[in-house]
Amino acid sequence: MSASDLRQKAWSAALIVLFFVAWELFCVMTGMSDLVLPRPSEVFVTLYQKFPLLWPHILQTLATTMIGFVLGVWLGVLLGAVIGVSKTAYDTAYPLLVGFSSIPKVAVVPIFVLWFGSGSVPAVLTALSICFFPIVVNIATGLATTEPELEDVLKALGASKLDILWNVGLPRTMPFFFASLKVAISYAFVGAVLSETVASNRGIGNVMMTASSNFNVPLVFAGLFVLAGLGVALYVIFSLIEGRVTGWATRKNDLIAT
Amino acid sequence: MMRMQPDSEFSGAPVPAAAVPVAIELSDASVTFGRGDRAVPALSKTMLRIADGEFVALVGPSGCGKSTILRLASGLVQPTTGVVIVGGREVAARALRVGMAFQNPTMLPWMTIERNIMLPLKIVEPFRSQFRKLRKTEFRDKANALLEQVGLKGFGSRFPWQLSGGMLQRANLCRALIHEPRMLLLDEPFGALDQFTREELWSILQDLWMTHKPTVLLVTHDLREAAFLASRICVMSARPGRIVDDSPVTFSRPRTVAMTFEPDFVALNQKLRTFIVDARSAPAEGAT
Numbered sequence: 182m183s184a185s186d187l188r189q190k191a192w193s194a195a196l197i198v199l200f201f202v203a204w205e206l207f208c209v210m211t212g213m214s215d216l217v218l219p220r221p222s223e224v225f226v227t228l229y230q231k232f233p234l235l236w237p238h239i240l241q242t243l244a245t246t247m248i249g250f251v252l253g254v255w256l257g258v259l260l261g262a263v264i265g266v267s268k269t270a271y272d273t274a275y276p277l278l279v280g281f282s283s284i285p286k287v288a289v290v291p292i293f294v295l296w297f298g299s300g301s302v303p304a305v306l307t308a309l310s311i312c313f314f315p316i317v318v319n320i321a322t323g324l325a326t327t328e329p330e331l332e333d334v335l336k337a338l339g340a341s342k343l344d345i346l347w348n349v350g351l352p353r354t355m356p357f358f359f360a361s362l363k364v365a366i367s368y369a370f371v372g373a374v375l376s377e378t379v380a381s382n383r384g385i386g387n388v389m390m391t392a393s394s395n396f397n398v399p400l401v402f403a404g405l406f407v408l409a410g411l412g413v414a415l416y417v418i419f420s421l422i423e424g425r426v427t428g429w430a431t432r433k434n435d436l437i438a439t
Numbered sequence: 440m441m442r443m444q445p446d447s448e449f450s451g452a453p454v455p456a457a458a459v460p461v462a463i464e465l466s467d468a469s470v471t472f473g474r475g476d477r478a479v480p481a482l483s484k485t486m487l488r489i490a491d492g493e494f495v496a497l498v499g500p501s502g503c504g505k506s507t508i509l510r511l512a513s514g515l516v517q518p519t520t521g522v523v524i525v526g527g528r529e530v531a532a533r534a535l536r537v538g539m540a541f542q543n544p545t546m547l548p549w550m551t552i553e554r555n556i557m558l559p560l561k562i563v564e565p566f567r568s569q570f571r572k573l574r575k576t577e578f579r580d581k582a583n584a585l586l587e588q589v590g591l592k593g594f595g596s597r598f599p600w601q602l603s604g605g606m607l608q609r610a611n612l613c614r615a616l617i618h619e620p621r622m623l624l625l626d627e628p629f630g631a632l633d634q635f636t637r638e639e640l641w642s643i644l645q646d647l648w649m650t651h652k653p654t655v656l657l658v659t660h661d662l663r664e665a666a667f668l669a670s671r672i673c674v675m676s677a678r679p680g681r682i683v684d685d686s687p688v689t690f691s692r693p694r695t696v697a698m699t700f701e702p703d704f705v706a707l708n709q710k711l712r713t714f715i716v717d718a719r720s721a722p723a724e725g726a727t
């Protein structure tokens with residue numbers, strides 16, 4: 182890691198600290214009521230005290246997120262592969278996909294609840310339906326950009342479509358795929374929490390709803406902090422995986438070969 | 440003779456080896472891309488017969504259908520009319536596993552050179568079924584032996600972006616040869632290289648051909664290259680192309696770059712040049 186990288190990281194950390202300090206000062210100086218905007222120190226204390234209570238809900242939210250995410254990735258890869266391999270399928274299916282993706286996902290939660298009752302199932306489904314779209318698009322784009330010359334070389338060797346997909350198409354989509362995973366995990370997380378706030382009796386989203394109806398504002402904010410922390414953690418994990426798996430795509434001189 | 444082939448296959452008897460095996464035969468093969476008023480005739484009624492182990496160069500004006508002939512021979516394109524027979528069969532199934540190389544080396548950036556070169560082994564039987572078992576031992580040695588032959592010893596573990604254009608093109612030749620194809624189809628493989636690298640690669644390709652003896656069909660724009668490498672040169676007319684001249688090249692092998700400046704060689708070049716200049720200016724017979 183270079184010195185400028187380190188400096189940049191230090192600045193990021195400083196900015197976060199500064200943000201909390203400013204918030205704390207603002208509350209203290211304006212004498213803001215706990216019921217409107219609790220001080221961050223208070224939120225952290227609540228978070229610490231209520232952590233045993235929050236923990237099962239954190240696990241619940243993580244579980245629904247991950248299940249929805251994994252299913253969404255499967256569905257996304259499958260659909261993306263089908264669409265990316267054939268130009269006709271790409272052109273035919275794209276309008277439908279765009280239409281589907283532009284539906285605000287809050288609107289589908291009540292439908293899932295209607296079908297499956299409240300609880301984990303609608304949360305998983307909401308996570309899935311939000312997160313699969315970026316994966317479809319990225320896989321399809323990656324597959325559609327295979328060099329025709331290489332395809333000819335392999336076809337002349339008697340390679341089947343599946344051979345080409347497996348050896349060239351899919352590896353080539355990996356940078357796209359992992360970039361989309363990063364986005365998708367965040368989306369899945371948002372979807373799960375969204376559904377929990379509307380219809381569930383477990384999960385961080387539900388804790389926040391309950392706390393707010395009890396005017397336990399510090400707990401609401403504690404939930405928010407947990408969400409922010411988890412969101413960042415998931416993003417970071419998938420960024421690290423991306424960097425490890427697809428380092429070749431970020432080499433500067435990559436284009437020499439093409 | 441070729442007409443007998445389907446019969447003998449039909450009866451299930453093994454195809455007897457002909458006295459002079461023909462590797463590629465185009466009989467009256469024509470290719471038209473597209474249909475209706477957007478149809479592009481790329482190749483008109485072409486006759487071409489290449490014997491096993493021959494090295495044939497194909498030259499002609501741009502857009503005359505050279506790449507199309509190559510794609511016919513590899514089974515990537517079907518003739519619109521006429522027949523294409525490769526290795527004794529009509530090219531329907533791409534059963535032949537020909538090696539191909541283009542101007543663009545298209546090495547996969549996420550694999551080392553060695554693994555790029557081994558890619559055909561992952562696809563072509565009988566290597567395919569042994570790939571998992573042998574990729575770390577026998578196949579790797581095979582790849583490295585080829586790399587050594589083209590002067591890339593020790594570069595097997597590098598990634599494509601760490602190699603120059605000329606080095607990548609050498610690796611490209613290795614990839615085309617790794618599965619020991621009986622036929623090698625090259626489409627302007629050295630087109631993007633500088634003069635000196637190109638001449639160096641001519642010698643390498645000549646060596647490879649002399650050791651492995653595949654049938655080679657080379658498309659090129661460089662007449663010196665054609666005369667240096669080929670044992671026969673076919674000149675094509677402008678689109679839709681036909682072969683207008685077909686002459687043997689008899690210089691002894693191994694040929695050297697110095698030979699390309701001798702009077703005989705220069706005379707041959709001049710002759711080819713005249714053919715192509717004529718082909719460019721006069722529209723081909725039967726063209727519409």
Ligand SMILES: Nc1ncnc2c1ncn2[C@@H]1O[C@H](COP(=O)(O)OP(=O)(O)OP(=O)(O)O)[C@@H](O)[C@H]1O
Binds near residue numbers: 472479481500501506
């Ligand atoms: N897939 C295709 N669809 C439509 N037309 C094509 C296609 N491929 C080739 N053609 C046309 O067929 C003709 C012959 O093409 P070909 O690629 O064989 O030429 P070439 O001799 O290899 O040219 P060059 O020397 O410039 O590479 C060209 O006029 C080209 O426009």
Ligand SMILES: [Mg+2]
Binds near residue numbers: 505506626
């Ligand atoms: Mg061409």
